Amino acid sequence: MRRVNDRVALWSSRLNPPPWLGDALGGVMLGLMFLPSPLAVLAPLPLAMLHHRLAHSTAGWGAFRHAFAFALAFFGVHLAWLPISMAAVLGPLGGLLTVLVLPAAALTWAVPLTLTRVAFGPRTLLALPLAWVLLEALRTQGPLAFPWGAPGYALIQTPLAQLASIGGAALLTLLVTGTASVLAGLGGSRPPVLLMGLAVWGAGLVWGREVTPPITPAPRTAVLVQGAIDPRLKAQGRTLNEFQIYLDLTRRALRSGEADLAVWPETASPLPASDPGVLPALRGLGVPLLLGAPGDVPGQARNSAYGVDGEVTGRQDKRVLVPFGERLPFSGVLGGLYTPVLRSLGMAGYTSLTPGRLLNVLPVRDLRAGVSICYESVFGQLSRQAVRAGANLLVVLSNDAWFGQGAGAEQHFQMGRLRAIETRRFLLRAGNDGVSAVIDPWGQVRFRAPRGARGAYRVTFDLSTIRTPFVLYGNWVVWASALALLMAGARLIRNPGISLRPISSQALDTRADHGERCQSTGPLYGR
Structure with a gap:
């Protein structure tokens, strides 16, 4: 032995x-x-x-x-x-x-x-x-x-x-x-x-x-449009062909009945919704829309969401930009470092987006949409601010195609579900290639489109005006x-x-192999 x-x-x-x-x-x-x-x-x-x-x-x-x-x-x-x-x-x-x-x-x-x-x-x-x-x-x-x-x-x-x-x-x-x-x-x-x-x-x-509560039918209908356009093609140059895909998908979904709202994902349109080459086509759909498109502020590159109901009813600019994706942090100081790196990546002409400063709840008839654009959906304070400003519905416009088929898109989706619970609002989510889904005010997934599939999906939702303790009192x-x-x-x-004094009443027992260790004979919560 x-x-x-x-x-x-x-x-x-x-x-x-x-x-x-x-x-x-x-x-x-x-x-x-x-x-x-x-x-x-x-x-x-x-x-x-x-x-x-x-x-x-x-x-x-x-x-x-x-x-x-x-x-x-x-x-x-x-x-x-x-x-x-x-x-x-x-x-x-x-x-x-x-x-x-x-x-x-x-x-x-x-x-x-x-x-x-x-x-x-x-x-x-x-x-x-x-x-x-x-x-x-x-x-x-x-x-x-x-x-x-x-x-x-x-x-x-x-x-x-x-x-x-x-x-x-x-x-x-x-x-x-x-x-x-x-x-x-x-x-x-x-x-x-x-x-x-x-x-x-x-x-x-x-x-x-x-x-x-148990899931019960919701009275309103929305069309979530998932274009499934390769983001690498978008990076090479935007074309109106993308816009036409979304128009065709939406028209096809509306053939089976009217809808209260159509939702397109982030950057679905290559031109601002207010552009004369785009707005007439959106008006011709005959349905109120929320869609992602470039901002229409001259001289600034913005990632924006628009409400459209015959005319543009409002615009919300993305306020929280993805670090190193949409914005180069501290570029004023680190510009000399960024330049050769961007050149090596084939992105010599890259410029940071301009972040939005204001909260605009987008009105579409009796809907008041608090819109989060992609990355913003993981920041609970943004949805809370929108609800305090009158939003009776939450909408997420996203493009998770950049994440590939790994776990990133799923993590993003699951984190965003919490916004519905925090505010007790329905959340409509439209993603370029997913995750497009409907989340009810208790975080339950009522509908989820197949990831990567191109289509337009008729879903149901409702509005809410209640205010939760989180909405009232915040953080x-x-x-x-x-x-x-x-x-x-x-x-x-x-x-x-x-x-x-050390954590325990005994002295530290220093070991050569570990470097530190404390032996405790009493409560670790203090006295």
Whole structure:
């Protein structure tokens, strides 16, 4: 037996894994759940692994290594489709450059989580869920805004998603990461903490099921048009042939009956809807339309949506542009760097789009459409603003053909479903090659067109004027989290001894192979 134990010890020493491997495996697990997958509801489990390691790490570099390895592995899996799709569009160099998004995205998680460990010491597990809420809110801001992978979206396919009508995606993120902290502290926490967590999940599941009604017929009819035009052909030069495809598809769908609305996707028309060469043809369809087309502001390139009912009834310009896709961030400073890269990609004439500044709810008869153009559908505040301005219907015009056939389009679609729940509005989604769909106010997919198929689909929908707590009070979860962190930080400042003592009452046990480890004999939630 002793000889066997000696051999096991020898092989263990030889196979001793690097310290980052466990973090990376946890990130891979979370990434596989977010592809998306029905297993996404289990996201608190790999996040609990991360929270446990952060709470037991040495503050600073040790915490950063854990957080960065986890985040890099997660985004490497979650965004694996991105360099592949960009390589197909821009060539190998374009795909290679897109790989840089992965460590950049990982830093947006790793840095705030490390700062949380440094600032809150023994109270790290308590602070982490609040920090997650804030960091995800920050990821929706600025020229590099990229909220892909927010933990709250793990619940989109469960009844718990109905909580978004109360506190938006931030409340779901708080629930997922709060559960992760509870699980991470099981070894030292009191049983009531676990019971309270189970009670919250149970109550959320029951309430979510109760408020979700059975699907009943909706009284209004819309035509969703999916042109399935190769985006590479659009990049080579826009033609009126694209426009004719959409006209023909719409006419064909209207032969079987009238409709209250027709919806075309992002950039469906190569010319502005107000152009004399386009508007008469749109008027001749005899149906109100919402469509994507270039903006009609002289001297500016804009990505816009139009309402048309005989005449143009309104225009909404895309306000949140895709970083490095529609806009080059910090081009005033980095122009010298962008120029040779764009030339290498065959895009020497590239110019950034001009973002819209104003919110315009598009009126089409008694419809008041809050329109999100493609990327904008992952920003809950835009839909909330539209509903507060009177929108009784949400519409997403998209062109996910750039994503290829990978998971990107599906992730985009699933994230956008939450906008319907947050506002309790029907959401009509028209995509160039999909996902074209109808989402009801409870996030249920009532219709979904085949991806990549060319067609026009008659669907039903309804209008709503109710206002949810999220619409009324917005990001109250974010502000409450910020206030709670400030109060906790102030308490630590008043009692510096608390913040300086290690997580446990024992000294740090530094190991040569791992670099850091903290053994805890008491609760990890502070005192």
